[in-house]
Amino acid sequence: MHQPQTDLPQRLLTPGPTAVPPRVLEELAQPIIHHRTKQFREIFSDLSQQLQQILGTQGPVLSIAGSGTTAFEAAQVCLARPTSQVITIASGKFGERWQDVYDRYAEAMALEQVRINVPWGEPVPLAQVAQALCEHPRASVVTVVHSETSTATVNDVRSIADLTRRSDALLIVDGITSVGALACEMDVWGIDCLVTGSQKAMMLPPGLGFVGLGKQALYRLDQIDYALPVYNLDLRKWVASYQKADVPFTPPVPLVRAAKVACNMILEQGLDAVWQQTRRRAEGTRAALRAMGLRLISSHPSDSLTGAYYPDGVDDSIRHRLRKKHGIHLAGGQDGRGGCWKGKIFRISHMGYVDIEDTRAALLALESELREAGAIGSQTRALPAFDDVGG
């Protein structure tokens, strides 16, 4: 009997989009309600409060239709002061993207970009950030990626926030693969603007970006007395609507409803528990990959996802086999200015709706495929190592 391969159970262990729980999917299928109604405003208001808890802020958390990139671009444009310097930290593809974004506005806003570029796989050294802040006291913004998805590396955002707090610069943090996976406490740490996306640890489909704004960021928005070169992404509009439990443009109603359900699941479980379980999956995975003799891509691995180099004689086709034979989806490598990892590495996500069983299944399948490719010996190493640490 032929069974079509797409009928295999599919385990989406890619670092976004990630799997979405059935009850969140069901919420997407509810009949459409109008957004200018009490019913929608109540949902939106509940969601906003849940998001405040998840981002760890008393400030507004805006829900903007689009990708994580849309939301981060909004923060970058609205919070930079014209004719100022912006300090942009890049330790991977996404940090580089935020540099590209500021390039686009450099002329229109007379911005001077102070780039800190770190080798892929390394976190940004704090001393470099301190030095840049010292040399550029007029800098209006610092951007940094908390968990750099392309290199599976975590940056020490808490310490960076300690530095920026002593300066006039606002800290904008890309928490797209950290919020809901790693401890990231906006107000306690002193992050001025924390951006995340729906399709990672939030257990939602892609389509919403979330922007948390601290007091200093709100004050900066209030101070704007020039023509911001954006319309849809003018955060002042979103903040004004937010105060009325509303949005300035027609929102993706099903996603907003689903977001409330997903956030509720996260908060029911408890943020601490979610972070701890993510860490267990990550620690177990790192131990298992090392036991198989693989080399991790990061010197400071993020717990959101793990990346490793392929061993000699193995290439990206192994991901194809994992998908076809085992229904297991891993991500490959990405390319950028600071690295060229396509075909050389793979990445496995620990975020969101994934559990120890999924992770073990992926590692077991990976080990068996590596063995079949002759890249590792016959002894089973992955699971014992995983269970020692992550079980």
Added chain:
Amino acid sequence: MHQPQTDLPQRLLTPGPTAVPPRVLEELAQPIIHHRTKQFREIFSDLSQQLQQILGTQGPVLSIAGSGTTAFEAAQVCLARPTSQVITIASGKFGERWQDVYDRYAEAMALEQVRINVPWGEPVPLAQVAQALCEHPRASVVTVVHSETSTATVNDVRSIADLTRRSDALLIVDGITSVGALACEMDVWGIDCLVTGSQKAMMLPPGLGFVGLGKQALYRLDQIDYALPVYNLDLRKWVASYQKADVPFTPPVPLVRAAKVACNMILEQGLDAVWQQTRRRAEGTRAALRAMGLRLISSHPSDSLTGAYYPDGVDDSIRHRLRKKHGIHLAGGQDGRGGCWKGKIFRISHMGYVDIEDTRAALLALESELREAGAIGSQTRALPAFDDVGG
């Protein structure tokens, strides 16, 4: 026995968001697939071909995450030439919005805006467009709203395209409440860029904007040799990805899947049939409202939706009663620079997943509420008038 009012069948006759068919809702609830897969590329490629048919173009039709405003802003910024004039036609709130968008970019792109503002409820006179084109031969863009939702008025886009075709200016058309409701044939009419949104006649939830690009628009994008002051909305990125059945940023996967199902429903029924049925609902509604003694808000009504003034002694609370007692959702009036219609008018949509029965139910309920308010006599007029024309 108490029955909660939200358990009434709800008829969403608002001009966006509109009702979504059950099988489109079901598609939203399918497990998430990764967007960098053959499976997704096939869906995306099918959708793109369907959209080409619906917009009537051989050119690419981009699917951009966000609202209709997001997509229109992208077209405005990417197609205007710096240091040129842009002719912006406004005959209602949405036309005014596109003027506001260009205001934001006026400084950054050194644009001079040539505004044509028409009284609300009127279409733009062709002579004014011809004159503006004649007086501003260096204009790079003309923007116009096909079906102005705030005033339920249709502009003669076909004739405007005849005018712009003879100039160097590109015509960008807001088809957000026209595509899939009214005849709007991009290539045949000579529209350079046609923008629409998911949540109107396309029978989808909000969250996607569609941008069709004709040959001249693609050529204009190719000619860009300056820093466009946008990143996420840089249409060149979207066009380059589109050629590979891909998108530059993580797309709202469930909405893209659902869009394929909804477009398929439209094309199975046939565009001509969809337009004809929309027209019937509109003609019947106009006849019914007139028979009740109500005055329409538009001198050139769009078939996408119908608007009328409340009779003396009636205010917006009637919409509340229609919702609570009958489960019928109509829209109220909007405010803008050229009009102030909040509390003075109501609007009823004929777009998308709505049929003659829904429309008749709404008119019947409206008539009964107007009678109860003492605003009309006891004789039943609405349905006979509707059936004479629209039945």
